[in-house]
Amino acid sequence: MELQLSETAQGAVDHDCPVLVLGGPGSGKTTLSLLKAQAMLPVLQPGQEILFLSFSRAAVRQVEIRCRDTLRSEERRQIAVRTYHAFAMEVLRAHGRLLTGHAPRIVYPGDENLSKAVFEGDWGTEIERLAREEGRYVFGQFAAAAAQLVAGSASIASLLANKYPVVILDEFQDTDDAQWALVRTLSERSKTVFMADPDQRIFDYDSRVDPERLNHLRAHLGPAEFDLSGENHRSPNAGILHYANAVLINRPLPDTKDVITRAYWANAFDSTVHAGVVWMLGSLRKAGIAHPSVVVLARTNALVGKLSMILAQEHNFNGQTIRPVEHDVLWDADLTAAAALVVASILEWPGCPKEVALGQTFDRIADYFDAKNAANASNAARQTSERYRTAADRARRGETQRLASAKALAASYDSGLVLQGDPAQDWLHARDLLAAGNDLSDLLANARFVRLFRATDEIGSRLASAWDLRGSYGRAIDLVRRALEAGRLQSDQRDLRGCVLMTIHKAKGKEFDGVLLVEGQYQGGFFRDTDTEAQRAAARRLLRVGITRARHQVAIIRPQGAAPLVG
Numbered sequence: 145m146e147l148q149l150s151e152t153a154q155g156a157v158d159h160d161c162p163v164l165v166l167g168g169p170g171s172g173k174t175t176l177s178l179l180k181a182q183a184m185l186p187v188l189q190p191g192q193e194i195l196f197l198s199f200s201r202a203a204v205r206q207v208e209i210r211c212r213d214t215l216r217s218e219e220r221r222q223i224a225v226r227t228y229h230a231f232a233m234e235v236l237r238a239h240g241r242l243l244t245g246h247a248p249r250i251v252y253p254g255d256e257n258l259s260k261a262v263f264e265g266d267w268g269t270e271i272e273r274l275a276r277e278e279g280r281y282v283f284g285q286f287a288a289a290a291a292q293l294v295a296g297s298a299s300i301a302s303l304l305a306n307k308y309p310v311v312i313l314d315e316f317q318d319t320d321d322a323q324w325a326l327v328r329t330l331s332e333r334s335k336t337v338f339m340a341d342p343d344q345r346i347f348d349y350d351s352r353v354d355p356e357r358l359n360h361l362r363a364h365l366g367p368a369e370f371d372l373s374g375e376n377h378r379s380p381n382a383g384i385l386h387y388a389n390a391v392l393i394n395r396p397l398p399d400t401k402d403v404i405t406r407a408y409w410a411n412a413f414d415s416t417v418h419a420g421v422v423w424m425l426g427s428l429r430k431a432g433i434a435h436p437s438v439v440v441l442a443r444t445n446a447l448v449g450k451l452s453m454i455l456a457q458e459h460n461f462n463g464q465t466i467r468p469v470e471h472d473v474l475w476d477a478d479l480t481a482a483a484a485l486v487v488a489s490i491l492e493w494p495g496c497p498k499e500v501a502l503g504q505t506f507d508r509i510a511d512y513f514d515a516k517n518a519a520n521a522s523n524a525a526r527q528t529s530e531r532y533r534t535a536a537d538r539a540r541r542g543e544t545q546r547l548a549s550a551k552a553l554a555a556s557y558d559s560g561l562v563l564q565g566d567p568a569q570d571w572l573h574a575r576d577l578l579a580a581g582n583d584l585s586d587l588l589a590n591a592r593f594v595r596l597f598r599a600t601d602e603i604g605s606r607l608a609s610a611w612d613l614r615g616s617y618g619r620a621i622d623l624v625r626r627a628l629e630a631g632r633l634q635s636d637q638r639d640l641r642g643c644v645l646m647t648i649h650k651a652k653g654k655e656f657d658g659v660l661l662v663e664g665q666y667q668g669g670f671f672r673d674t675d676t677e678a679q680r681a682a683a684r685r686l687l688r689v690g691i692t693r694a695r696h697q698v699a700i701i702r703p704q705g706a707a708p709l710v711g
């Protein structure tokens with residue numbers, strides 16, 4: 145694809161490294177970084193590659209798709225696109241022995257959760273000790289360990305610089321302290337290109353992601369800066385970006401037909417959302433896009449799960465029947481797996497003493513919240529995990545529960561769970577007990593995604609064999625864990641077409657023809673009454689990321705009477 149570059153963009157391509165490119169959503173940062181890579185390919189010697197670092201597997205996937213559009217296949221082969229985790233793990237695997245004298249061992253998140261569950265004391269201190277004394281590394285320690293290796297050994301640093309003489313850092317505003325330490329050491333020997341939009345900093349509830357990161361970079365490397373903020377290639381003729389920027393800075397919203405808002409009454413939520421999706425697909429087709437891509441975005445997993453159920457049913461809207469919409473859900477495979485293990489633990493209840501049964505279920509619930517915290521650090525997830533660990537201890541000591549949902553689950557145990565030997569029915573029966581309280585709604589939503597795992601058949605047949613052998617589901621947790629590992633599907637790796645649902649966080653870096661942003665009445669609100677100024681600013685950044693995913697059309701669906709987006 146032949147692209148016209150602005151003078152500023154061309155300046156960034158031509159200028160010597162280090163280079164920092166700033167720009168808003170759709171200003172072409174990712175595209176430009178690949179053109180910069182292309183321009184630097186001639187300096188590579190045989191065997192050398194350009195290292196492109198990004199955050200999530202989903203982001204890497206986006207860059208790979210963009211590479212296909214921008215670069216020829218022989219060029220693509222010379223660009224190594226990696227997540228920070230994967231790159232740091234590579235460094236650790238190859239050289240980690242130098243840190244402790246032992247070959248490093250990786251502790252995978254599932255195993256980390258199990259160890260954490262039985263550990264008494266400060267887990268943060270423990271994982272540092274595990275790394276230092278036993279050479280065992282949890283995922284969160286990779287970047288720090290890799291930084292230590294590169295900073296401490298000139299030969300490792302030269303080896304890496306020799307392999308990767310050019311390093312490109314995407315979404316640099318989101319780097320945490322350890323990743324920054326690693327980048328700093330790499331920048332001493334390799335040429336560096338940084339891409340950033342400070343206003344897309346949406347992971348800042350993680351205290352290690354410092355809002356001052358760009359200033360750290362300026363102070364350390366003094367890169368030449370190129371600001372693309374006047375450019376918008378994603379929706380060049382649309383008011384979408386102006387609207388999103390007005391939401392960001394809390395100024396009056398511009399009038400544009402590209403962003404429409406709809407208010408719904410609580411009893412018409414399902415049909416309004418469903419009709420909105422059908423309208424969006426139709427209007428994009430009318431505009432000449434034969435196969436439009438539409439994303440439906442919500443703030444929470446729980447609301448995404450609910451929206452998926454809504455689109456799978458028939459509704460009546462203004463006297464017309466609207467048929468189910470085929471769609472995909474981009475969900476978090478780790479969370480779904482953790483939620484499935486909670487359901488499995490309930491299947492183990494019959495025949496299991498109350499102390500053990502509830503202790504196990506509450507521990508698996510705490511594991512789920514640990515996984516949630518690992519995916520997106522939040523105080524709420526951390527605290528809920530701690531509360532369920534306590535509930536598990538209370539259960540094992542035979543004490544009464546204090547948490548409302550733990551009490552409800554204990555009452556369900558007391559009233560005797562009857563399973564029939566039909567895995568599909570029994571699974572739903574066990575799963576629906578998780579409707580015990582609001583704090584479990586997100587977990588329940590993820591448990592509902594198990595059907596999307598394409599592992600349901602595998603789980604079903606393993607459960608059926610267990611029942612045939614013993615008349616119970618016996619060690620259901622182990623069995624489901626193995627089935628999930630066998631059938632694991634990397635959801636983030638799929639190409640996104642047609643209608644797809646996800647949280648706003650997951651949409652970062654992606655683009656679609658149309659965007660529907662849905663605010664729930666009771667969950668997934670855009671703002672909360674209790675929000676501090678900083679939380680409100682973060683919510684505004686998040687909404688801007690959501691709105692600017694659209695190339696052509698945005699619809700914002702909100703409850704009747706919701707506070708205005710600005711003002």
Ligand SMILES: Nc1ncnc2c1ncn2[C@@H]1O[C@H](COP(=O)(O)OP(=O)(O)OP(=O)(O)O)[C@@H](O)[C@H]1O
Binds near residue numbers: 652
């Ligand atoms: N110079 C250009 N001319 C025409 N189209 C462009 C140009 N640069 C980028 N695009 C197109 O504009 C869209 C947005 O580009 P890109 O994803 O690179 O922006 P970005 O700044 O990385 O966005 P975000 O920060 O929102 O993820 C893509 O569809 C891309 O193909």
